[in-house]
Structures are given as structure tokens and as C-alpha cells.
Amino acid sequence: MLSILTGLIVVVSAFYAAHSVQRQQLVKASLGNNYVYADKLAKTTDDFLNSAQQQLMFSAAVLAENLDKKNILEAEVDRVRLQTDTFNSVLIVDVSTEVLATSPEALQITGLKLSTQGVLESIAKKAPVISDPYISTVGNLLVFISHPIFSSKGDYQGFIAGTIYLKQASALHRLLGEHYHKDGSYIYVVDKNKRLLYHPNQARLGSVVEYNAVINRVVQGQEGESVVLNSEGIEMIAGFAISKKAEWGIIAQRPMSAALVPLETLMQQVIYKTLPAVILCFIFILWSAKKISTPLKMLADSAHKMNEDETEKNIQSVKSWYFESQELKKALLLGVGLLHNNIKKLREDLHKDPLTGLGNRRNLDATIQEFKNLEIKFSIITIDIDYFKKINDTYGHDVGDKVIKNLANILANVCRLNDVPCRIGGEEFLILLPNTRKEDAAKIAERLRVNVEQAEMPMVGKITISLGISSYPDDSVDVISVLKYGDEMLYKAKHNGRNRVEVFDV
Numbered sequence: 001m002l003s004i005l006t007g008l009i010v011v012v013s014a015f016y017a018a019h020s021v022q023r024q025q026l027v028k029a030s031l032g033n034n035y036v037y038a039d040k041l042a043k044t045t046d047d048f049l050n051s052a053q054q055q056l057m058f059s060a061a062v063l064a065e066n067l068d069k070k071n072i073l074e075a076e077v078d079r080v081r082l083q084t085d086t087f088n089s090v091l092i093v094d095v096s097t098e099v100l101a102t103s104p105e106a107l108q109i110t111g112l113k114l115s116t117q118g119v120l121e122s123i124a125k126k127a128p129v130i131s132d133p134y135i136s137t138v139g140n141l142l143v144f145i146s147h148p149i150f151s152s153k154g155d156y157q158g159f160i161a162g163t164i165y166l167k168q169a170s171a172l173h174r175l176l177g178e179h180y181h182k183d184g185s186y187i188y189v190v191d192k193n194k195r196l197l198y199h200p201n202q203a204r205l206g207s208v209v210e211y212n213a214v215i216n217r218v219v220q221g222q223e224g225e226s227v228v229l230n231s232e233g234i235e236m237i238a239g240f241a242i243s244k245k246a247e248w249g250i251i252a253q254r255p256m257s258a259a260l261v262p263l264e265t266l267m268q269q270v271i272y273k274t275l276p277a278v279i280l281c282f283i284f285i286l287w288s289a290k291k292i293s294t295p296l297k298m299l300a301d302s303a304h305k306m307n308e309d310e311t312e313k314n315i316q317s318v319k320s321w322y323f324e325s326q327e328l329k330k331a332l333l334l335g336v337g338l339l340h341n342n343i344k345k346l347r348e349d350l351h352k353d354p355l356t357g358l359g360n361r362r363n364l365d366a367t368i369q370e371f372k373n374l375e376i377k378f379s380i381i382t383i384d385i386d387y388f389k390k391i392n393d394t395y396g397h398d399v400g401d402k403v404i405k406n407l408a409n410i411l412a413n414v415c416r417l418n419d420v421p422c423r424i425g426g427e428e429f430l431i432l433l434p435n436t437r438k439e440d441a442a443k444i445a446e447r448l449r450v451n452v453e454q455a456e457m458p459m460v461g462k463i464t465i466s467l468g469i470s471s472y473p474d475d476s477v478d479v480i481s482v483l484k485y486g487d488e489m490l491y492k493a494k495h496n497g498r499n500r501v502e503v504f505d506v
């Protein structure tokens, strides 16, 4: 699982890194493109305004000596307006601000004295003018472009002007309105007062945009590119440049989402193309992780059960196919071997009487329980050394111990393979005789008594023992009672003179 998670993190990180780098490059390229486009439009706008002023300049020269000829004036304003569609209206104004001729005539301002922003600026400057946009007498938002008319003597006589209505179709409109993307990209134009001269949303024309980072930069005379939020809160990639002629800022912008469409497509393709390899990779990781971890897991499981009998066999069966797991397996086998030996020794010690090497009381109880479980009938011989206190008192405790050991050897020799001789007290012994009837047990006890009686004990010489016999389940189905009967028979033997065998009789 951990390996899959690691793999996933690696794959996702790689995709994320690729996505980030590609995104950065796309945004950078798009910013550059938008700036180039805004700059191109700014230059085209300059060309357009230059051409508009040249047309007016040409007419001004023609009109210089003809201002009193009404028919020439009317023909000239029509020609200028209709020859190209640069202007929405054309007018000739004298020094007293009176309109001498107008095209189209429908404006009905011929003969009127005008005091509009464009007229007053033109008269005041007596030079070529491109006005800031303003609302005309008849209510049009317009830009006023004029050229002065001077007589051959150099006297100022007025001017010829063309107007471009910002909210109506014109060559300027078409120039700005045709741009390359149809994906939410658009351009807009502001004058140096942050007033919108061109915007795809006609309703916003003429309005002043106060809070826009790009417009703020453009009115400070800066050109460049930037990522901005538009008035609808959409992230836009903007390039901006300045038309030097009119001091207009031209901003070309494209929605970030549109610019990133190729990236999403590219990433989808990358995912589709790499997916099979990634899946194969994950399968391989899973497979190899399982291959590596399986022996480790099996060894770890075994390490938890070191004390169980099956463990050694289980460890042996682990397929350790690489060096580290082989070493681990060897170490575990060594450990298990040592542990089992120790456990075995401890178990043996637990059930063994240290002085004689015979079974102890615990061994007796366990064996009786086992016989009971397996429903094995048995007899018992309870044995006690006669007058042992005297031996101890006479020869000392160490000699007494030696007597006990000797007697244990005699018992062990008399016992058959399946008999279980135990030392259950100081000089008290008990032999369990499985599948042995009471009479046979009595014969064995008698043989034992004789063997002991005839044996020569080091330093002490001859000793005797007393013995009691009882049987399970013949005497009682209760094992404790059978043991008690054996004891009673032993005391009976003592009572009846010692060195004899007494058999429990139901």
C-alpha cells in the first residue's frame, strides 16, 4: 500500500510539475502575444489618425482661398466624408466659430455658431487637433479631428474638422473591432482621462474606469503586459500599448481560461498516453512489493510465535529469495533453535527432581492427568525408606542424599519402559505403572523390596523400604483417593513392621 501511495505521489507530482511549467510558458506566450497585438493596433490607430489628419490637411489647402464659395465648401465636406468612411461628419468653421458647411446636411448646424469642446480647442490652438472624446451639440459621443485653414498670406481663417462618433459604425470601429480570437478575447481603448473610447460593450463607451491596474499603467504612459481581473472578475491576460498620436491606451486581453485550453488538451493527451504505462508500473510495483514483503511478513509472523513448536518448520518453508531475507531467516532459525532448546531444558527441569533425575511431584500430576485423558488404567507403588532419620543422624545429610540417589537408581532399573518413577518427597517415592493390574504391581513392588534389601548402600550398608499398592480405577475412579489409598497402604506396611508390601483391598 505504501509503495502504491509513493508511486501515486511521484506520478501526481510529475503531472503537477509538467502542468505548472506548461502553464507558465503558455501564460508568458499569451502575454507576449497580447502585447504585440496591442502594439500593432496602437500603430495602426496612429496610421489611421495620421491619414485622417492628412485628408483634412489636403482639404484645408484647397479651401484656403475659397471660404466664400458656398458650393465649393459643400462639395468639399461631402467629398471628405464620402470618399473614405473615416469621418461620421465633416464641417468647416470660420474664426467666429460659425459653421460654413456641414456633411451630412441633416445635422442642420450650418450657420450656427458652435462652442463645443472641439471647436473651441481648434480655434484656440490654430493647429491640428485630435480632441479628447466629448458629447456633441446633437448628443453624439465623438472625437473631433481638425486642421487649421490659413490664407495664402498666412491669416488664420478657421478650420475643417471631421468627427468620429464612438458609438456608431466607422473605420476606427472596424479597425479596433476586428481581432483574431473569438474566444472571449477583446480589446478596449481608453483616453488619457481613463474614459472608454472603444469597448465591445457599447453601453460602457464614454464611461470612466477608475480602478483598473492596467488602465492606471497605460495613462501613466506605460506599455507592457499583465494578468488582471476584468470588471466581471474574470482573470484576463492583458497586453497594452499607447497610440502616440492621440495618447490613447489600447488594451488587448484574453481570458486566462481560453489561453489555457491547449494546456488542458495537452495534459489530457499526456494522461491518456501515459496511463497504460503508469498502470503497468503500478502493477509491477505491487507485484515486486509483494514479492519482497512476503518473506519478510512470514518471518515477522514467525518471530511473533517463536515459542511455538511449528515455528521452526514454518521458517524453514519461507522462500527467502534475496540476501537480506536469507540472513534474517538464518538468524531467526538460530534464535528459534536456541529458544526451543532452552524451553525444552526448562520443561524437563520443571518436571525433574534435581537430586535423583527422576520425575518430581509436578511430573507425577501431569502424567496422571495424561493417563486419565487417554483413559489409561494404572497402578501405583508408594515407597518410603525405613528409619531414614537414623541414617541421616548417623552418617550425615550428604550420605543420606547418596542413599536416596542409590535407591532412585534401583527403582529406575526395576521399572519398565513405560513406568514412571517419581520422587515425591524427601525419602518418599512413587511409581506409576500404566496398564498394570494390582497383582502385577504387587509382584513388581515385592521384587523391588527384595532388590533394595539386598543392595549394599555406600557407607550405610543395608537399608529397607516399605511399599503400598493401589489401582486406578479399580480402587476408585477418583485419582486423589487412589493416591490416598497408596499412602494408607504405605503406613500400613510401616505399622506392620516395615520392609514389606501392602496392597489396598476394596
Ligand SMILES: Nc1nc2c(ncn2[C@@H]2O[C@H](COP(=O)(O)OP(=O)(O)OP(=O)(O)O)[C@@H](O)[C@H]2O)c(=O)[nH]1
Pocket: 384, 385, 386, 387, 388, 389, 390, 392, 396, 397, 398, 399, 400, 401, 404, 425, 426, 427, 494, 498
Ligand atoms: N539426606 C536427606 N534427608 C532427608 C531428605 N528429605 C527428608 N529427609 C529426612 O528424612 C527423614 C525422614 O524421617 P521420618 O519421616 O521421621 O521417618 P523415618 O526416620 O524414615 O522413619 P520411618 O519412615 O517411620 O521408617 C528426616 O530426618 C528428614 O530430615 C533429603 O532430601 N535428604
